[in-house]
Amino acid sequence: MEENLFSFGAEEPGHSEIPATDSDSGMPLPARLRPRSLDEYIGQNHLLAPGKLLRRAIDADRFSSVILSGPPGTGKTSLAEVIARVSNSEFVRLSGVTSSVADVRKEIAQAVTRRRINGRRTILFVDEIHRFSRSQQDSLLPDVENGNVRLIGATTHNPQFYVVGALLSRSLVFLLQPLTEDDILTLLRRAVADPRSFPGRRVELEPDAAEFIARTCEGDGRRSLNALEIAVLTSDPGADGVTRVTREVAESSVQKKMIVYGDDGHYDTASAFIKSMRGSDADAAIYYLAKMLHAGEDIRFIARRLVIFAAEDVGNADPRALQLATSAMQAVEMIGLPEANLILSQATLYCATAPKSNSATTAIIAAQADVEKDRVQPVPLHLRDSHYAGAREMGNGVGYQYPHDHEGGFVVQDYLSVEKRYYEPKNSGYESKIKERVEYWRSLREYGKDDGADR
Incomplete structure (x- = not known):
């Protein structure tokens, strides 16, 4: 940082001085400092740098x-307002939470009428457009198509899931990224310099305090402002009349670090x-576990995912993983937070560092595909239930050989009327031993078929 502190009155390139008014000062700081031009807008260079699609669309109107x-806090509303200024359009704002179809039709x-009388176009900004119902979104289509309004919708959700396809196909869709720490520092520098x-x-904002705010606000410009x-308004000026925001003051002004989560x-x-x-990166797995816990994720959801993972990705390479994950799920249910964190941590680390095999997963997927697509195979007669009157007269159970009556508890006989291999054990952990047994039994079956023997 070039200067020792950010101080009120510092000049900023591209910033036009507009005297503050009483009405301005009554608004929250983020609202008072909304950018008035693209030059004042901070962040989103991947969209607004010269030559980028959104910048070209704005410049060309x-x-x-x-x-x-x-x-x-990434600047969706601010960008919409800047676009309205640049294009000299009327800016009308609706809320996806409180506005109705009647409100849309009225605007x-x-x-x-506005365009017919004075030729001025209207930008209709719908904040949280994902909260509009399908019918509300559909009601926008005709007027967007014929140019009665220019729509800018803002959403914190994935528009592919929450905005109707017909509206998406008529729109340019842009993803805004969290502001970088440098972006936040620039925002704070401008804030203390703007009248x-x-x-x-x-x-005066001390650099250490600015860096703390930039680091803890998770790329949320609104939260940083x-x-x-809060830091300025709750601090008394010094003897020289200057309000100094120190690191200590900044720490007391930033609430618990919030994580952007949502759907x-x-x-x-x-x-x-x-x-x-799955990639056996225990450190990354623990980080994401900590993130989920900090964000308030349901610990039962996490525990269920661990149980599924133990079966899907560890499998028989370490059968104990499923036992441990199931025990963890039960323990989490009984104990709850905060101690459940320790249980989830142990289960996560065990699963992450266990040998991996998805053979159980691929086996059931392949078998289910055959059941669904191919002819369902009848159960061989000698395997059918014979524990009811008349069963043996029908041939059920006749010729079945009890494996325990044979050496090694194994006997060659037909268990499936077609040749199929679904389970392919891997040379991973305990499953390597299972593979040896499976291959041995399969070789005996092949040998028995070659000999024409029914063993």
Whole structure:
């Protein structure tokens, strides 16, 4: 950092000074500091750098519908407002939570009137568009298509799952990323330098405090500005009239570190957790476990995933993994948090470091595919139930050989009327021993068939 502190009054390139007003100061800091141009907008260079699609669409003023998705605090609303400014459009904001179809129709009717009278177009911004029902989303289609409004939808969810296909096909879809720590530092530097931020106050933000906020706010610009505002407004000015935000003040102003989770975070993190265990990376698996626990994930969900993983990915390479995972699931149910963390940690580390085999998984998938697609094989007569009157007269159970009556508890006889191999044990952990036995028994069966023997 070039300067020892961020101080109020520092000049920022591309920043136009607009005096703060009383109404401005009554708004939350993130609202007061919304960017007024693309030059003031911070972050999302992968979308807004010169030559990028979204930047080209904005500069050329050639778009009809845009869907912006991304975590909270990444600038979706701010970007929509900037686009409205750049395109000299009326900006109308609706909420996916509180707005109805009637609200949509009313704003569209006004947009049509506005364009007919003065030629000014309208950008209809729908925040949390994923909360609109299918019928509400469908109601936007005709007017988006004929240009009555230009739609910008914002969502923290995956639009592929939450926005109707017809609307997606008519929209440019962009994913906003969490702000980097450098982005947050720039945002904080501009905040203390902007007269809209803290009218009547002189503010200094120590670099250590700024770095703490940037590191703990998880790429959420809104959260970083809220932390700065709390720090400033709850601190008394020094003898020189300057309000100094120190690391200690910043730490007391940032609440417990929150993790952006939601539906996508739930599935993405669980996927990374499973794949890390499958890849035998115990450190990564423990990290994702810690992330899920911190985010408040249901510990029973985590425990169930461990049980499934033990069967699917460890299998007979270490049969104890399933026993341990099942015990962990039961223990988690009985004990609960916070001690359940220890149980889940043990089970995670055991599964991650266990030898791996998915042979049990591939075996059942292959067998199920044959059952579903091919002719269902009849049970050989000698294997059928013979414990009822008249069964043997029908041939049921006749010729069955009891394996325990034979040396080694094994006898060659037909158990399936067709030649099929579903289970292919691997040379991994305990399953290597299972493989030896399976191959030995299969060789005996082959030998018995070659001899024409019924053993």
